Amino acid sequence: GNSVTQMEGPVTLSEEAFLTINCTYTATGYPSLFWYVQYPGEGLQLLLKATKADDKGSNKGFEATYRKETTSFHLEKGSVQVSDSAVYFCALSELTGTASKLTFGTGTRLQVTL
Amino acid sequence: DGGITQSPKYLFRKEGQNVTLSCEQNLNHDAMYWYRQDPGQGLRLIYYSQIVNDFQKGDIAEGYSVSREKKESFPLTVTSAQKNPTAFYLCASSWGLAIKGNEQFFGPGTRLTVL
Numbered sequence: 001g002n003s004v005t006q007m008e009g010p011v012t013l014s015e016e017a018f019l020t021i022n023c024t025y026t027a028t029g030y031p032s033l034f035w036y037v038q039y040p041g042e043g044l045q046l047l048l049k050a051t052k053a054d055d056k057g058s059n060k061g062f063e064a065t066y067r068k069e070t071t072s073f074h075l076e077k078g079s080v081q082v083s084d085s086a087v088y089f090c091a092l093s094e095l096t097g098t099a100s101k102l103t104f105g106t107g108t109r110l111q112v113t114l
Numbered sequence: 115d116g117g118i119t120q121s122p123k124y125l126f127r128k129e130g131q132n133v134t135l136s137c138e139q140n141l142n143h144d145a146m147y148w149y150r151q152d153p154g155q156g157l158r159l160i161y162y163s164q165i166v167n168d169f170q171k172g173d174i175a176e177g178y179s180v181s182r183e184k185k186e187s188f189p190l191t192v193t194s195a196q197k198n199p200t201a202f203y204l205c206a207s208s209w210g211l212a213i214k215g216n217e218q219f220f221g222p223g224t225r226l227t228v229l
Binding site: 004032034036041042043044045046049050051052089091093095099100101102104105106107 | 118120145147154155156157158159162163164170172204206208210213214215216217218219220221222223
């Protein structure tokens with residue numbers, strides 16, 4: 001079956017540091033890949049996505065590139081802010097009829113300090 | 115304001131009682147989903163529904179039941195058969211389209227505590 005593996009957290013960085021959160025996946029087909037962010041006590045928000053190999057998703061300074069050869073979708077940001085502190089989830093989706101089933105990684109908590 | 119609402123935000127129940135969690139969306143989405151989130155784990159799919167009056171089991175459906183009588187509503191019942199019901203429950207919805215990258219939109223969640 002499908003699975004997603006993320007680096008364990010917490011990741012603690014100083015403001016303006018470079019961020020990388022690793023994500024690798026196992027899938028039988030050609031899934032779409034997503035990064036979602038969860039702020040404390042809230043639901044998930046879509047951060048970015050990519051639907052095919054070599055696609056780059058980007059949003060709010062975050063980027064991730066769909067690498068089929070390494071089955072990876074690492075999240076990066078050049079300069080983090082305190083407001084980026086949250087839990088980040090990597091996910092893949094497989095189509096099931098007209099629904100889109102998501103398989104999530106375990107999440108990586110990011111803490112950014114001044 | 116379009117979105118997904120879940121109520122209540124916090125819910126407490128005694129062991130052995132069934133409890134129903136509400137999920138309503140006004141995004142006109144056909145597909146809806148229920149996930150469970152436990153500390154240190156990712157989200158796991160409980161049930162999903164592609165269309166009104168139809169739903170399928172996800173990866174951890176045992177001890178849960180759902181209904182989909184209206185497009186905008188997808189309530190989840192946590193029954194007494196669920197061995198470890200204390201968790202954070204998230205509802206989501208998406209367009210009913212068989213296309214890649216069809217994203218899901220999430221509600222704010224309900225934290226259920228069984229005493």
